Amino acid sequence: MLYIVGLGLGNEKDITLRGLEAVKKCGKVYIEAYTSLLSFGLSSDGLSTLEQLYGKLITLADREMVEEKADEILSEAHGFDVAFLVVGDPFGATTHTDLVVRAKKMGVEVKVVHNASVMNAVGVCGLQLYCYGETVSIPFFTETWRPDSFYEKIQRNRILGLHTLCLLDIRVKEPSLESLCRGRKQYEPPKYMTINTAIEQLLEVEQNRGESAYGEETDCVGFARLGSEDQKIVAGTMKQLQMIDFGTPLHCLVIVGKTHPVEDEMLDFYRLKGESLEQIGNRQ
Amino acid sequence: MLYIVGLGLGNEKDITLRGLEAVKKCGKVYIEAYTSLLSFGLSSDGLSTLEQLYGKLITLADREMVEEKADEILSEAHGFDVAFLVVGDPFGATTHTDLVVRAKKMGVEVKVVHNASVMNAVGVCGLQLYCYGETVSIPFFTETWRPDSFYEKIQRNRILGLHTLCLLDIRVKEPSLESLCRGRKQYEPPKYMTINTAIEQLLEVEQNRGESAYGEETDCVGFARLGSEDQKIVAGTMKQLQMIDFGTPLHCLVIVGKTHPVEDEMLDFYRLKGESLEQIGNRQ
Numbered sequence: 088m089l090y091i092v093g094l095g096l097g098n099e100k101d102i103t104l105r106g107l108e109a110v111k112k113c114g115k116v117y118i119e120a121y122t123s124l125l126s127f128g129l130s131s132d133g134l135s136t137l138e139q140l141y142g143k144l145i146t147l148a149d150r151e152m153v154e155e156k157a158d159e160i161l162s163e164a165h166g167f168d169v170a171f172l173v174v175g176d177p178f179g180a181t182t183h184t185d186l187v188v189r190a191k192k193m194g195v196e197v198k199v200v201h202n203a204s205v206m207n208a209v210g211v212c213g214l215q216l217y218c219y220g221e222t223v224s225i226p227f228f229t230e231t232w233r234p235d236s237f238y239e240k241i242q243r244n245r246i247l248g249l250h251t252l253c254l255l256d257i258r259v260k261e262p263s264l265e266s267l268c269r270g271r272k273q274y275e276p277p278k279y280m281t282i283n284t285a286i287e288q289l290l291e292v293e294q295n296r297g298e299s300a301y302g303e304e305t306d307c308v309g310f311a312r313l314g315s316e317d318q319k320i321v322a323g324t325m326k327q328l329q330m331i332d333f334g335t336p337l338h339c340l341v342i343v344g345k346t347h348p349v350e351d352e353m354l355d356f357y358r359l360k361g362e363s364l365e366q367i368g369n370r371q
Numbered sequence: 372m373l374y375i376v377g378l379g380l381g382n383e384k385d386i387t388l389r390g391l392e393a394v395k396k397c398g399k400v401y402i403e404a405y406t407s408l409l410s411f412g413l414s415s416d417g418l419s420t421l422e423q424l425y426g427k428l429i430t431l432a433d434r435e436m437v438e439e440k441a442d443e444i445l446s447e448a449h450g451f452d453v454a455f456l457v458v459g460d461p462f463g464a465t466t467h468t469d470l471v472v473r474a475k476k477m478g479v480e481v482k483v484v485h486n487a488s489v490m491n492a493v494g495v496c497g498l499q500l501y502c503y504g505e506t507v508s509i510p511f512f513t514e515t516w517r518p519d520s521f522y523e524k525i526q527r528n529r530i531l532g533l534h535t536l537c538l539l540d541i542r543v544k545e546p547s548l549e550s551l552c553r554g555r556k557q558y559e560p561p562k563y564m565t566i567n568t569a570i571e572q573l574l575e576v577e578q579n580r581g582e583s584a585y586g587e588e589t590d591c592v593g594f595a596r597l598g599s600e601d602q603k604i605v606a607g608t609m610k611q612l613q614m615i616d617f618g619t620p621l622h623c624l625v626i627v628g629k630t631h632p633v634e635d636e637m638l639d640f641y642r643l644k645g646e647s648l649e650q651i652g653n654r655q
Contacts, residue, residue: 095387096485103486104391105384176487178494187497188636199495201380201487201598202387203460206500208485210462213471216490217506221533224501243531249505314485352472 089164089190091177093202096314099136106200110141113170115163119182120149120259137172145172149259153182157189164195176204205313205339209252212308212320213353214341220244220251225285225340227256227278235292241342242300248345253289255280255338279336282309286329286340301325306343308357309333322357373448373474375461377486380598383420390484394425397454399447403466404433404543421456429456433543437466441473448479460488489597489623493536496592496604497637498625504528506536509569509624511562519576525626526584532629537573539564539622563620566593570613570624585609590627592641593617606641 090109095101102110110116118137138145148160148171163169177183177199190197210216221244223237237253244251258278265273286307293302303326311319311333319333328340346354374393379385386394394400402421422429432444432455447453461467461483474481494500505528507521521537528535542562549557570591577586587610595603595617603617612624630638 093487095389097389100389100392101387101485103379103385103387105379105381107388108384176491176494178491178497179500184497184499184633184637188633188640191640201385201492201495203377203485203487204491204494204500207460207462207488207491210460210488211483211485213462213468215468216463216488217508217538220505221503221531222501247505247527254501349468349472353468356472356475 088168089161089186089195089197090168090170090200091183091187091197092170092172092200093176093204094172094174095202096175096205096208098315099140101202101314102140103200103202106202107141109168109198109200110143110170110172113143113168115167116141116143116145116170116172117148117160118145118172119153119174120147150182153186157186158193161186161190161193161195164190165193176202176206179204179206203314205254205310205337206252208314209308209310209339209341211313212310212322212341212357213350214250214308214343215347215350218248218250218344218347218350220247220249220344222252222254224254225256225280225288227258227280227284228288228291233292235296238292238296238300241289242298245300245342245344250344251342253285253340253342255282255285255340257337280338281336282311282331282333282338282340283329285338286325290325301342306354308341308343308354309338310340311335311338313337313339320357321359322354323359327359372452373445373470373479373481374452374454374484375467375471375481376454376456376484377460377488378456378458379486380459380489380492382599383424385486385598386424387484387486390486391425393452393482393484394427394454394456397427397452399451400425400427400429400454400456401432401444402429402456403437403458404431434466437470441470442477445470445474445477445479448474449477460486460490463488463490487598489538489594489621490536492598493592493594493623493625495597496594496606496625496641497634498534498592498627499631499634502532502534502628502631502634504531504533504535504628506538508538509540509564509572511540511542511564511568512572512575517576519580522576522580522582522584525573526582529584529626529628534628535626537569537624537626539566539569539624541621564622565620566595566615566617566622566624567613569622570609574609585626590638592625592627592638593622594624595619595622597621597623604641605643606638607643611643 092106092109187197221240223240241251304324307325307328308322309328376390376393471481505524507524525535588608591609591612592606593612
């Protein structure tokens, strides 16, 4: 049996009782490294908080390992119980869907333990989840690669009065260009897009397109470390949020559509109210 | 402090360790009755599984109570710790947003403990969450009230190739028409919309509109008791799903948009494959 267990968003305490029970009976426990290292404050040699809680050794599985060694992991799951831990809910990312497909093809039974994900936890700011349009991803721009397909999607959502969740790029274990040229793998340090960079890129694209899908005065909500004890949520215009230091990753951004009165009331609690930047820095 | 704690989707084991910790330190514990009675197999005099797990008495709070007695609940939370338990994630429904707004206005501190909700758990069928458009609600049609504003939304999503999550109506503690006329409150028995009724209504609206937003051959995924041990997920055309008995509530329905290959592969596992209806009935 392969258990795919969502860990939620904050720390080791966000696992469910059902999830913990599953992990405790597994002979082998993997954790996906793509976002977990960060959200759970883990380092590659420091899984100890989780290991203590579970009473198990945990193997860190990066994307490469999941993609290359999936069959190995899955053959273990043929004989006995294996857990694969995922930050958030198991089906936030395509990689995990792919693992399930492979498992089912190999005849390995799969059980999923759900948990909170960014996709539903953004509801905390008061904007109703059923009033969101299509979610967009904002990739890091490079000198030569500045894809802006998110622009039409945001534009469409805004015309319909819908909110837009923007997921911000994460680059973990990217081979460096130099190392690729030399033929041996070396990795860039991990990079997580901040709300500031996201807004900068969004405004650059608006300037190029000039169709007024949004602008400096467009209302947004910035989320840092959503679901954790020190989460920070601030509502304000793009221009205002661009000035704020949201602190350590992960960040995400919501572009506000047409609001209902109860949404407005709730947003107001997160809104900038003449506070100094320092005060905002201390606000949770 | 007011703790708003998401219970997740299945049973008492779907609370997180963080949520359980919060509940255990609260002097008073409320649970919203709107969906919890059902999902957690509770009756109004049978909260015992949860009460045993928490070691606390739990007060059942129906919508009327939350709306009418919110101030009372919140003044308790001024002095000591109060928990308000919600099935799924706390921000699936507007009622809870309203409770938070009132709390903040009264100066009561609020902490939210997130959990899985239908909005993210539908990811289990393999359709990627970022490829969903606006969510729609399908209300029970009556003789005189047959609102169909969901039609344009589904149409828009399908034109864009996006999937549509349809939330199906729940009627709990509705005053009966007869009792309203007589001036004393009596309630209709609770009603939960099945996938079959939802599809019947969807097809009726399509027949009236005739704009081919969808039809009998449109691919869908039906979910019953999502996230619980006996969940049932079946992919098929509207016509096919209409023939299936999905069993006890809650049900929801996804209308499939344009799919990617990995989405197709995953959907295939849930697809009808010449099974008899009885076999499907036994499938989880």
